[in-house]
Amino acid sequence: MTAFTGRDIIAVSDLSREDIRAILDRAAAFDRARRAGERLRLLDGSILATLFYEPSTRTRLSFESAMLRLGGHVVSVAEARTSSSAAKGETLADTARTVSAYADVIVIRHPAVGSARELAQAAPVPVINAGDGTGEHPTQALLDLYTIERERGRLDGLRIGLVGDLKNGRTVHSLAQALAHWQVSFVFVAPPPLRMPEDITAWLRARGIEVEESGDLAAAAQACDVLYITRIQRERFEDPEEYVRLKGSYVVDRALVEGARPGITIMHPLPRVDEIAPDVDLLPNAAYFRQVESGVAVRMALLAMVLGAV
Ligand code: NCD
Numbered sequence: 001m002t003a004f005t006g007r008d009i010i011a012v013s014d015l016s017r018e019d020i021r022a023i024l025d026r027a028a029a030f031d032r033a034r035r036a037g038e039r040l041r042l043l044d045g046s047i048l049a050t051l052f053y054e055p056s057t058r059t060r061l062s063f064e065s066a067m068l069r070l071g072g073h074v075v076s077v078a079e080a081r082t083s084s085s086a087a088k089g090e091t092l093a094d095t096a097r098t099v100s101a102y103a104d105v106i107v108i109r110h111p112a113v114g115s116a117r118e119l120a121q122a123a124p125v126p127v128i129n130a131g132d133g134t135g136e137h138p139t140q141a142l143l144d145l146y147t148i149e150r151e152r153g154r155l156d157g158l159r160i161g162l163v164g165d166l167k168n169g170r171t172v173h174s175l176a177q178a179l180a181h182w183q184v185s186f187v188f189v190a191p192p193p194l195r196m197p198e199d200i201t202a203w204l205r206a207r208g209i210e211v212e213e214s215g216d217l218a219a220a221a222q223a224c225d226v227l228y229i230t231r232i233q234r235e236r237f238e239d240p241e242e243y244v245r246l247k248g249s250y251v252v253d254r255a256l257v258e259g260a261r262p263g264i265t266i267m268h269p270l271p272r273v274d275e276i277a278p279d280v281d282l283l284p285n286a287a288y289f290r291q292v293e294s295g296v297a298v299r300m301a302l303l304a305m306v307l308g309a310v
Contacts, residue, residue, distance in 0.1 A: 005308030008120040009128045011136045012174045017181035024146050026301035026310060027294070034069065034297065042309040043072035049103035050076040051095070051119075052130070053086065053110040058270060058292055059130045059140070063107045066299035070309070075102055096122035105307055108132075126306040134168045134236055140269055141174035143298040147291040148226055151265045155182040161220040163189040163250055164230035164275060166196040171269040172230055176200055185210040187220045191249045193242070194232070217250045221260035227252065228267045229275050253277040257285055267291055 004022075008014070015023075033040060048067040052060050064074045077084045086095065092110075096119045099106055106123055108116050109130040116129035131137045149155055160179060162172045166188055176186065177200065186204065188196050188211060195201075195213065204211050214220055221227055229252055237243040257266060257280055268276055268288040280286050304310045 001308055002305065002310070004305035006126055007306050008117075008126055009138055009302060009306065010117050010120055010132075011129070012138050012141055012177040015138070015178075020142065020145065020178065020181060023142055023298065023301050023305065024149065026305060027142075027146055027297040030300045030304075031294075031297040039071075040069065040300075041071035042304050043067065043070035043307060046072040046105070046307055046309075047103045048072060048074050048303065049099045049106045050074065050130075051080045051084070051099065051106060051108045051110075052077070053081045053108075053115075054131065056109055056130070058295060059109065059137075060107075062292075062295035063128075063130065063139075063299050063303075066296050066303055069296065070300055070304060072303070092119045093122035095119065096127075097124075099123070100125045105303060128302060128306070131170055133170070134173075134233070135170055136174045137170040137269075138174050138178075139299060139302060140171045141178040142302070143291065143294045144171070144175050144228070144267065144269070145178055146294045146298050147267060147287060148265070150294070151287050151290070152225060155179070155184065157183055158225045159185050159187065159223060161187040161189060161224035161227040162196070162230070163217060163220070163227060163252075165194045165232045165236075166190040166230070167194040168233035168236040169230040172196070172228065173200060175228065176204060180204055180207055180209055186212065187224055188213045189215065189217050189220050189250060191215075191246050194246060194249075217252070218256060218259060221252075221256055221264060224261060224264065226265045226267060227260070229272075230269065231271065231273050231275060234273075248274060251275055251277065252280060254279045254283065257283055260285075 100123045107128045111133045113133045113135035116132045120127035266285045
């Protein structure tokens, strides 16, 4: 038993700075072990259930890969919205009780804000939020911190630009709050209808964190150490025409990176649509595929910790 055993990971606010440090350090240890070709059997005999009510490539596969790399097993309903009993009208609470009989830990992604918390309240096993609508995506924030620290060597003292759909993007909601444990400053670059929710911006400022809101991506690129780009979240728009109007608002291309602060780190949670031109991929600044790789180690850490194996 450790301080993490049995805990749910639903929102960044569930985690202290010490908790985050412990997760990142554990992830680094797993990363080293994996690179050294070690096979870890820490979760031998344990079962993870993944319940995805929204599309996913990286989050679901990296959780499942993480579980398998620790010697555990996975049961999964990939398209839970149509293929699970949710399609018959089952409540999340009943699903929680049921799946807890089959698995030792549950990872859920769902379109409704608050759904992961609702499931967690009814599930006797630990629940990890893999994205609740426009709410939060705390495990993405953890792998983003891990990536920033690896790319930059530190978290303190950085100026971070968050770009794109800051209103609907759950990754940036979680990342901004997680970074607030360190001495950072922010530049938020979004079209006016897609600004960061006021409650998050106000919360950051109340903690003494400088937040600048800007419409000028090139200026932000010159001012920031890290530029974190996000997709305009098409599926969150009520009016498809508004999406068409706003998509392509901010595009990072090679010329922008070449005119940016030297050594700038370019990140993206992926999937991208057209907000980073493919010719950026070859630049050393492009960290988004390294970011993907970090997902497995961070999720290995989370699974091993909530299951009390480390
Ligand atoms: C993100 C998500 O699902 O919130 N993807 C991810 O998990 N890496 C970002 C997005 O969909 O734009």
